[in-house]
Amino acid sequence: MSAVLMDAQPVRRHPRYRLRRNLSEAAALALGVVVLIWTLTPIYNIVIVALESHGDVFTNNIWPASPSLESFWIVVTEGYWYLEHFWHQFGNSLYIGVATVFLTLLIGSLASFSIGRMRIRHGWLVSNAALLTYVIPASFLAIPFYRIMHIYGLSNNLWAVIAAEVTFATPYAIFIFQQYGVSIPIELDEAARIDGASPVQVYLRIYLPLMAPALVAVGTYALLLAWNEYLYQFLLLSSKRSMTVPVALAQFLNSDEAPWNYMMATAIVYALPPIAIYYAFRRRMTAGLTMGGVKG
Amino acid sequence: MTEALVLRVPGALPARLLPVSKPRRRAWRGGLQGSEFTWAVAFVIPYAAVFLAFVAYPVVYGLWLGRDPKLYAELLADPIYQRTVVNTVLYLVIGVNLKMFGALLLSGFFMRRGWWVKVLLLIFVLPWAMPALPAFISFHWMLNGQWGLINNFLWDVFGVDGPGWLETSRWLALGSVIVSHIWKWMPFWTVILLAGRMSIPQELYEAAEMDGATGTRRFIHVTFPLLANLYLVCTLLSTLFTLGDFNSVYFVSGGGPALSTHVLATLGIRDAFEVARPDLGVAAVMSALPLMIPLVILLMRKLRTTEVQL
Numbered sequence: 001m002s003a004v005l006m007d008a009q010p011v012r013r014h015p016r017y018r019l020r021r022n023l024s025e026a027a028a029l030a031l032g033v034v035v036l037i038w039t040l041t042p043i044y045n046i047v048i049v050a051l052e053s054h055g056d057v058f059t060n061n062i063w064p065a066s067p068s069l070e071s072f073w074i075v076v077t078e079g080y081w082y083l084e085h086f087w088h089q090f091g092n093s094l095y096i097g098v099a100t101v102f103l104t105l106l107i108g109s110l111a112s113f114s115i116g117r118m119r120i121r122h123g124w125l126v127s128n129a130a131l132l133t134y135v136i137p138a139s140f141l142a143i144p145f146y147r148i149m150h151i152y153g154l155s156n157n158l159w160a161v162i163a164a165e166v167t168f169a170t171p172y173a174i175f176i177f178q179q180y181g182v183s184i185p186i187e188l189d190e191a192a193r194i195d196g197a198s199p200v201q202v203y204l205r206i207y208l209p210l211m212a213p214a215l216v217a218v219g220t221y222a223l224l225l226a227w228n229e230y231l232y233q234f235l236l237l238s239s240k241r242s243m244t245v246p247v248a249l250a251q252f253l254n255s256d257e258a259p260w261n262y263m264m265a266t267a268i269v270y271a272l273p274p275i276a277i278y279y280a281f282r283r284r285m286t287a288g289l290t291m292g293g294v295k296g
Numbered sequence: 297m298t299e300a301l302v303l304r305v306p307g308a309l310p311a312r313l314l315p316v317s318k319p320r321r322r323a324w325r326g327g328l329q330g331s332e333f334t335w336a337v338a339f340v341i342p343y344a345a346v347f348l349a350f351v352a353y354p355v356v357y358g359l360w361l362g363r364d365p366k367l368y369a370e371l372l373a374d375p376i377y378q379r380t381v382v383n384t385v386l387y388l389v390i391g392v393n394l395k396m397f398g399a400l401l402l403s404g405f406f407m408r409r410g411w412w413v414k415v416l417l418l419i420f421v422l423p424w425a426m427p428a429l430p431a432f433i434s435f436h437w438m439l440n441g442q443w444g445l446i447n448n449f450l451w452d453v454f455g456v457d458g459p460g461w462l463e464t465s466r467w468l469a470l471g472s473v474i475v476s477h478i479w480k481w482m483p484f485w486t487v488i489l490l491a492g493r494m495s496i497p498q499e500l501y502e503a504a505e506m507d508g509a510t511g512t513r514r515f516i517h518v519t520f521p522l523l524a525n526l527y528l529v530c531t532l533l534s535t536l537f538t539l540g541d542f543n544s545v546y547f548v549s550g551g552g553p554a555l556s557t558h559v560l561a562t563l564g565i566r567d568a569f570e571v572a573r574p575d576l577g578v579a580a581v582m583s584a585l586p587l588m589i590p591l592v593i594l595l596m597r598k599l600r601t602t603e604v605q606l
Contacts, residue, residue, distance in 0.1 A: 028405065028408060028413075031405060032405075032412065032413070032416050035402070035405075035416060035420060036416060036419065038479070039419055039420050039422060039423065039479075039483075040419070041438070041445070042423075042431060042434045042435055042438060042479065043422065043426075043434070044445075045434050045437065045438040045445045046430060046434040048445075049434075049437060057443065058442075058443050059443070060443070060448045060451055060452060061448065062445060062448050062449050062452055106342070107342045107343050107346060108343070110339040110340070110342055110343070111339065111340050111342070111343035113339055114335075114336045114337075114339035114340045115340065118328060118332070118335075118336040118339075119328075120328070120333075120336040120337065120339075120340060123340070126340055126343060126344065126347075128596075129347050129351075130343070130347075131596060131599065132592070132596075133347065133351050135533070135536050135591075135592050135595060135596070136351075136355075136540075137536060137537065137539055137540020137541075137561065138540060139540045139541075139542040139561040139564075139565070140540055140561065140564070140581045140584070141351070141354050141355065141358065142564075142565060142568075143358065143361070143564065143565070143568045143574050143577050143578050143581070144353075144354040144355070144357040144358035144361060144578065145350070145354045146568075147357065147361075147574070148350075148353055148354050148357060152349075163346075163349075163350055164350070166346060167346055167347075167350040167351060170343060170346060174343070198331075198335070199332055199335035199336065199339075200335065203339075224425070224427075227427045228427050228428045228429075228543075230428065230429055230542070230543055230546075231542050231543075231546075231565065235565075235569070246427070246429045249429060249433070250429065250547070253433065253436075253547075260437055263433065264430075264433075264434070264437075267429065267430030267433060267434070268430065270427060270429075270430060271426050271427050271430045274425060274426070274427055275422070275425045275426060278424075278425035279418075279425065282421075
């Protein structure tokens, strides 16, 4: 159709121009294929190993000889001694994720409301503290953090992990909320205040509803952060009942005969929720990330 | 044309990415009165408590643990530590720059029109959405010298016996870790730079085309000057995040073979919890401070001054 349109136009296209365009299209296509292979190879690997039987893992096949969903069935029914608490551990991961999202949104939005909207004196101190936390690598704080959790009496407790995740997610939340809050007219707050609304009412009825897009972006971010995190969960949770899926999964790695097909199936089941949520909120996430700097 | 460009960018993005001068925000008219001030303080207290209990206290405690100068002498004399420092520098210099440069190029590629580019972008961001652990254990097994996918492929297709990527050589293992890290994090930075590119007004390109600038010259004279600040901030942030990256090294090479591919983040944890020397672990991590502090200062400055442009 575009060819027809082009021919109908009175402008004469230079043949060399067209050749160059075709060449560049071909080059783009080639690059596209490279990007596709680069992205999908590790994912292909994880899927085929999960589809293989235990014996087939240790062969030189590059595709599964007899693909079956048996490994997934084993994972879902907890049918292997390493997986005996799988659903409980999955529940722990979910519990940590949901609590992290909720607390990050609550603490972050309250602080941003006070600093950005009510303009509390010395609010910049809090913003700077948040910015500083944002650039400290979490893994560098792990050793003293572990000791301090013992002092607080939170060893082997899910709340120790939640505290860690919230600590590292809130600075980003404050950063985003403050930037997004600038786009909401302050006159709304003032009008409500003149009508006699208390700060709590302004926060609940005006601020939160208007911040909904930023809340979604930061909530998704906090969930992905908690789901990605391994080190703190590994250090702070030790018993089988309190472990999360990544910690239990990493234990497989250290066993002598690692059941790779079960591990990969476990990994896929674990990866599905964040992938689904990410794609559901992708647009908002991207907007949020670029709005207020970045964090992986 | 311009309309389509704006529509494609979600949210308040275009305004944010351009240097727009905004009138300074006022406080609530008349300042905070009576109970309002109490509320404002009450709203900040949860975050202040989190910061004091879980950031300030651990930082001070860490500084106290690593206060003994003898620890640093002990570290410097240790060949494992020396190798770790070299690895960390290589990991940062090669890993971060390859990743950011790749992201810069790919963000240009994803600006192309056409349905297949859009679909490809959806697939390309999958590593970012995937949790770290599944991704890295997949790399770990894929690179297994005996049964891994890569060597199986080399053998089945080319009849070549591939090397033990993670088991035999320090450089192969370190290279594998860097590639895994790039695989996981390049999509994220690509999306950031893509949004930066999309916010460049189309009129600028049209004007440049009038003046005869296309292709490479257009990139050098239009795109890059406008993207340079964002690129710098992203590179600085990425350097700090990569410095703290524990998962890639821990799960892909595990610091092996023979403790030769550790970076500071993993060595600190190893010293503290496997060797049971928390003071030494903290010292290892703290030895990154001379690199970190200038980066943080530079970054905080950049973030403050370019707040509107980011």
